[in-house]
Amino acid sequence: MKNFIPSVIGLTVLLWVAIGGAVEAAPAVDEIINRANLAAYYGGDDGRADVVMTITDSQKRTRTKEFVILRKDLKDGGEQNFYVYFKKPSDVRKMVFMVHKHIDRDDDRWMYLAKLDLVKRIAGSDKRTSFVGSNFFYEDVSGRGVEEDLHELVEETAKEYVLKNTPKNPDEVEFASYTVWIDKQTFLPVKAVYFDREGRKYRIVEALETKMIQGFPTVVKSRVQDLLSGGETVSDFNNVKYNLGLKEKIFTERYLRRPPKEVRK
């Protein structure tokens, strides 16, 4: 009996440490989501990539878009600017698409049509529409606001956190929920599966290849599958670079009319 009390204390402490440790091993859901958001969309202070998008329709016909994308973060997890300069196909060559991404209001979007020297402002309230005819949505390119869904940790595998995300305003989106797999090491989301209101799985976005580039975990090949139409889009990201020191002024009307050297290679 002498040793009972210390044993109980010892056991309690052990249990406490074990439980506490477990709690620490799985960070709070908010933290996972925030870290995933930063890992996926805010690597470095800025970045660039040459993107080749291969769009395959339900009849297996393919079309290719090539563009350069520049990004600059104004605040980690907050406002960002994007500049997309099209190189192919030939009919959209030199077209520029620019976004000032906001958190608390609709993004500002512009399109520059070189043939007409026209700077067009684009109405962009619906972010879940196709990006340049691909199976990617605008939101897949620039990120979905973490505040727009309720997040719930539904599973933890050896390598991934699995979260279920339910929209706060279901009328604004086409999905009822989506499940996302987040790499425990890098916090990169590696797969997302979307479910409609009937509970059917209809859309899969996944990272096919990731690399460490300048110390940032980076998706260099990704794919979207539209399970309803049978179409899919694969994006290859080449010449990815971070922290180029991109100036904020690149993301203004001046550089729509005169593409910066960063996209002219």
Add this chain to the structure above:
Amino acid sequence: MTVISANNKKPRFLPVLLIGLLLLAPAIVNGGGLEDFQTGLSDNYRTEFNGFVEARGGSRLQTDPNQNDASIGELRMQLDLSSDFDWAILKFKGDLLGDLVTEEAEADLREFNLAFSPLEMMDVKLGRQVLTWGTGDLLFINDLFPKDWESFFIGRDDEYLKAPSDALKTSFFLDAFDLDLVYVPLFNGSVYIDGSRISYWSGMQGGVVGENFIFVDDERNRVFRDDEVHLRLAKNVSGLELGVYAYHGFWKTPEGVLMAGPKLFYPGMAVGGASLRTTMLGGITNLEIGYYDSLDDREGTDPLVRNSELRLLTGFERELARDLTGGFQYYLEYMQDYDEYEQTANPASMKDEFRHLLTVRLTKLLMNQNLRLSLFAYYSPSDEDGYLRPKFNYKVNDQLAIDGGLNWFFGAEEHTFFGQFEDASNIYAGIRWNF
């Protein structure tokens, strides 16, 4: 704008050009070699070489006694070259055109310019260039750069609505605002409807006239004296885009009549204006205003020169559903010194003091955005006339596209802006191979 109207009225040249274009087309179609050539130029010389070959045809929907039944019939090849020298970009874009309606072969230089930045805060573009600013959608107030209305009305690609200017554009990017200054040493007028291809209302004849009555215009041809200055101040205040504009030059279409001749001429004009554009209610809204000061008739007493006007437009555009965008605009032309105008104008074809115009745009994207269906409609409740532009464009693959549409004019009277073109209503289709 035609630069070199090669061999006017010498149809013998035309077959040669057409055969040349036709021979080139299959070479391009089968051209794996072309792509290698393009890549080689780009990698070794930082020169991009692109273009297209296009065939386009169209017909009037009704007969015009003074015009051909074919509204458009042409084979066109565009070559686009741009070289990047790091310190500057040299750009060339030109079209070769075989026009079956006018039976002419033309070379049309669209762009030939050098763009560079002599200072960190300064850009310069010198040479032939296409220029656009302002906030209207197919309505222009402070954009006083030349337009090609003929191309627009007969179903050429939208690109051709903007005619090039031979200009020096200098832009300064200051902390307070951006300043654009465009100097055009020799006035560039718009391509207006002169009767050669589309008939128009002639006040002098008291009816619609066409090829039988093509007016000569008195060209502005004194370099540095018949010049134009365009100026813009622009600022983006966290998404609110503000613009202030000024122009000194001439009316872009010949809005004056010289009794000697008689001939049309381009009276002097100065414009001051402003615009704003911002996001609102999930869409884009804009407001633009401009005062057209008719310098050769400031009192409005000269019946042979168009009076001064106040012009205003406001619009709203937003997504209505997925891949469906809708836009609406209201536009006003308010004639100054209307009393003076009334005293001398022909009562049969008198204009209103206020010309109201409404536009609607609907654009629907289908089939992975490869099919675009659109409708642009102008309607004037004061003139009781309008113009409908339904069209489609389908990208068959990354190179090949087909398009077609209608240009449908209607009006209660023959002398109103759109009403006069009723007999020019047409249907057209085109096929284009991009490389």
